[in-house]
Amino acid sequence: MVDKSIKILVVDDFATMRKVVRNLLKQGGYDDIVEAEDGVMALKALKSQKIDVVVSDWNMPNMSGLELLKAVRADAELTKTPFLMVTAEALQDNVVAAVKAGVNNYIVKPFTAEVLNEKIKKIMESLAK
Amino acid sequence: MNVKFINPFLEGTISVLKTMAFVEPRAGKPYLKVDSIAKGDVSGIIGLTGSAAGSLALSFSEGAILKIVSNMLGEDIKSLNSDIKDAVGEITNMISGVARKNLEAEGFYIQAAIPTVVAGKNHSITHVMGGPSLIIPFDIDEGSFVVDVCLSE
Numbered sequence: 386m387v388d389k390s391i392k393i394l395v396v397d398d399f400a401t402m403r404k405v406v407r408n409l410l411k412q413g414g415y416d417d418i419v420e421a422e423d424g425v426m427a428l429k430a431l432k433s434q435k436i437d438v439v440v441s442d443w444n445m446p447n448m449s450g451l452e453l454l455k456a457v458r459a460d461a462e463l464t465k466t467p468f469l470m471v472t473a474e475a476l477q478d479n480v481v482a483a484v485k486a487g488v489n490n491y492i493v494k495p496f497t498a499e500v501l502n503e504k505i506k507k508i509m510e511s512l513a514k
Numbered sequence: 515m516n517v518k519f520i521n522p523f524l525e526g527t528i529s530v531l532k533t534m535a536f537v538e539p540r541a542g543k544p545y546l547k548v549d550s551i552a553k554g555d556v557s558g559i560i561g562l563t564g565s566a567a568g569s570l571a572l573s574f575s576e577g578a579i580l581k582i583v584s585n586m587l588g589e590d591i592k593s594l595n596s597d598i599k600d601a602v603g604e605i606t607n608m609i610s611g612v613a614r615k616n617l618e619a620e621g622f623y624i625q626a627a628i629p630t631v632v633a634g635k636n637h638s639i640t641h642v643m644g645g646p647s648l649i650i651p652f653d654i655d656e657g658s659f660v661v662d663v664c665l666s667e
Contacts, residue, residue, distance in 0.1 A: 401587065401600040405534065408588050444607070444628065473611025473626075476618060493615075494608045495533035 387509045389414040391437035396420075396427040396453065397471070398445040406440060406471065406501070413502030424448025428456055431463050438505060443472030443479070451486060458487045467508045471496075516566075518620055519665050520544055523570065524650055526612035527661050530605060535585040539659075542651035550638040553649070553660045555579070556594055557639055558606030561627035566617070568665035569641045572606050577657030594633055603629040609661070622667075 393415055397403045403420045410418055419434070421427035423445045430436065439457065443450040450470055457463045470483050473494045483491055489508045492501060524541055531537050547553075554573035561569050574582070576594060583601040584591045591597060606629040614624045632639070641647055641664035650661040 399600050399604045401583070401597050402604050404597075405586055446628075473608045476615065476623070494611060495530045497533055 387506045390417060391415065391509070392417045392419065392435060393505070394419050394421060394427060394430055394436045394439045394441075396422075396424065396439065396441035396445070396450065398422055398442065402442065409496075409498040409501050410440075410505075412498040413505065415502075415505070424450065424453035424456070427453050431457065431466065436466060438467045438469060438508060440469045440471055440501075440505075443470060443474050443483075451482060454483065454486045454488055467512060469504055469508060471501075516665075516667060519566070519617070519663060520648065520650065522613040522616035522620070523609065523661050523663050525616060526609045527572075527650070527652065529612050530608045531582060534605075534608070535582040537582060537585060537654045539652040539654050542653065544648055544650045546646045547649045547662065548646050550640055552632070552637050552639045553651075553662070554658075555635060556598060556602050556631065556633040557637065558602040558629050558631050559639055559641075560606050560610050560629040562610065562614070562624050562665060563627070564624035565622045566624055566665050566667050568663070570606065570610050570613070570665075571639045571641070571647075571662040572602065572609065572659065573639065573662060574602065574659040575657035578654055578659045579657075581654060581656035599631045599633060603631045606631075 395403050395406045407418050421430050425447045441450040454468050467489045470488045470491050490504045492504050552573040555576045557573040559571040583598050610626045647662050647664035652659050
């Protein structure tokens with residue numbers, strides 16, 4: 386059973402998309418959601434509070450989702466933070482780059498609430514093992 | 515323009531709007547557009563580069579986009595506000611992503627730029643490559659929209 390009280394950080398430069406992802410997560414029973422508009426703001430949020438899962442867009446100004454993932458994995462305190470990449474980039478090279486950088490899972494837009502929440506569940510279950 | 519380009523964009527449009535906005539757009543017959551006047555009230559445009567290059571534009575009537583974004587956000591939106599412009603950019607990005615993935619299966623490797631959004635009656639759309647573009651018209655109950663593709667190998 387996945388703990389629904391986990392804190393999820395949603396990172397996307399489009400406010401509308403953050404709202405969409407937030408709504409989809411709420412449909413999955415997750416209520417503790419914080420938002421950041423790019424990788425730089427996400428890192429600030431990660432350093433100032435305990436985040437259980439990052440759900441990040443790939444294409445963002447200032448710091449992309451991939452750069453954020455690499456920064457998280459390179460930071461001793463944040464390195465184990467579960468990371469779900471959300472993107473319109475389904476191209477093979479991008480998937481390989483994200484996996485190499487240590488992404489826990491990958492979700493391609495468009496996606497339903499069921500798919501998103503299943504990915505979160507799988508990440509949390511794999512950590513509990 | 516290669517007719518192989520039609521289906522990836524048609525399928526991408528239906529897939530994105532069905533999944534994210536719970537609407538099932540009906541596609542009309544594609545045709546060539548020669549002027550640069552947009553066919554809607556708000557448009558998203560994104561540059562494409564790689565083994566085929568050009569641009570993709572989506573142009574929505576007010577009625578169609580208000581319904582689509584209201585469904586996406588789970589809120590009743592009544593005017594072309596910043597949420598709508600934001601969403602048009604994201605929808606354009608997502609459709610481009612699905613279409614490019616479909617084109618990858620056909621041997622085309624295409625990258626996309628960041629989308630831009632333009633609003634207002636009779637605004638114009640300038641495709642990167644110039645020349646005629648292919649229009650795929652769509653309808654939902656609340657209004658119409660078009661997918662406007664200009665792509666060369």
